[in-house]
Amino acid sequence: MSNHATQIPAAAAAATGPKMRVERLDLYYGAFQALRDVSMPFARNHITALIGPSGCGKSTLLRVLNRMNDLIPGVLVQGLVELDGCDIYAPDTDVCELRTRVGMVFQRPNPFPLSVRDNILFGLRVAGVRNRGRLDETLERSLRSAWLWENLKDRLNDPAIDLPLDQQQRLCIARLLAVSPEVILMDEPCSALDPIATAKIEELMIGLKRDYTIVIVTHNMQQAARISDFTGYMLLGDMVEFGPTTKVFTDPGDVRTQDYISGRYG
Numbered sequence: 001m002s003n004h005a006t007q008i009p010a011a012a013a014a015a016t017g018p019k020m021r022v023e024r025l026d027l028y029y030g031a032f033q034a035l036r037d038v039s040m041p042f043a044r045n046h047i048t049a050l051i052g053p054s055g056c057g058k059s060t061l062l063r064v065l066n067r068m069n070d071l072i073p074g075v076l077v078q079g080l081v082e083l084d085g086c087d088i089y090a091p092d093t094d095v096c097e098l099r100t101r102v103g104m105v106f107q108r109p110n111p112f113p114l115s116v117r118d119n120i121l122f123g124l125r126v127a128g129v130r131n132r133g134r135l136d137e138t139l140e141r142s143l144r145s146a147w148l149w150e151n152l153k154d155r156l157n158d159p160a161i162d163l164p165l166d167q168q169q170r171l172c173i174a175r176l177l178a179v180s181p182e183v184i185l186m187d188e189p190c191s192a193l194d195p196i197a198t199a200k201i202e203e204l205m206i207g208l209k210r211d212y213t214i215v216i217v218t219h220n221m222q223q224a225a226r227i228s229d230f231t232g233y234m235l236l237g238d239m240v241e242f243g244p245t246t247k248v249f250t251d252p253g254d255v256r257t258q259d260y261i262s263g264r265y266g
């Protein structure tokens with residue numbers, strides 16, 4: 001008998017369990033504790049929203065998921081953070097590879113001062129890809145996935161910073177897709193955009209979850225309600241409530257969540 005019998009259940013578990021999860025997570029900036037005992041899953045091929053008042057730790061938690069906090073001096077992370085069942089804070093983790101698998105989109109679009117093409121292909125070129133066919137294929141596929149191909153196919157040499165803001169943000173999403181991430185972290189990706197541009201990004205996100213696991217920080221509760229499958233409500237570093245978005249918004253289990261979603265939080 002081969003050892004397949006023992007391998008298959010483990011592989012199946014990795015493919016069906018949450019894509020990521022944190023367990024008993026504490027985070028300190030020096031003496032200040034910004035996250036307290038946070039535990040939650042991030043469901044595969046779903047959108048998870050993190051909501052809560054400014055300063056409650058949403059961005060901090062998001063940055064834990066691809067170790068962006070490592071770049072801040074004096075940060076201490078305790079607890080478990082898993083990607084496909086593997087501890088991403090284990091000493092042998094390749095942090096560059098991790099940040100390719102778990103990519104981030106920021107509040108303000110941050111295209112490089114390069115052409116559209118060179119923005120999208122930046123990551124592949126850094127990785128040493130020279131094959132013209134592969135670069136062209138990735139360019140088109142990434143722009144199509146971000147619904148930019150029709151807009152930009154004749155403007156591939158234009159500077160990306162000349163694009164309208166919502167196209168810049170979708171370009172940043174396309175740049176991420178070009179390196180084939182598995183998880184996309186978004187920190188208030190629409191806060192610099194008008195309602196029409198916001199709607200485009202939201203629609204795009206809903207389309208992307210078929211292929212990616214998405215975590216979005218938003219201070220816009222309507223946005224969380226519209227697009228997310230699961231919601232975590234945070235307050236002063238605590239995960240007050242986590243559950244299916246419909247439940248959190250219509251039948252919250254904690255009076256503090258109720259106060260926040262009804263606008264009574266002061």
Ligand SMILES: Nc1ncnc2c1ncn2[C@@H]1O[C@H](COP(=O)(O)OP(=O)(O)O)[C@@H](O)[C@H]1O
Nearest residue numbers: 029032034053054055056057058059060061072
């Ligand atoms: N680099 C940092 N150094 C020290 N404290 C920080 C740092 N970044 C965030 N904080 C503090 O951690 C808490 C959570 O911040 P943050 O995660 O940015 O909240 P949110 O994204 O929910 O607004 C806040 O009290 C903030 O002042």
Ligand SMILES: [Mg+2]
Nearest residue numbers: 058059060217
């Ligand atoms: Mg923030």
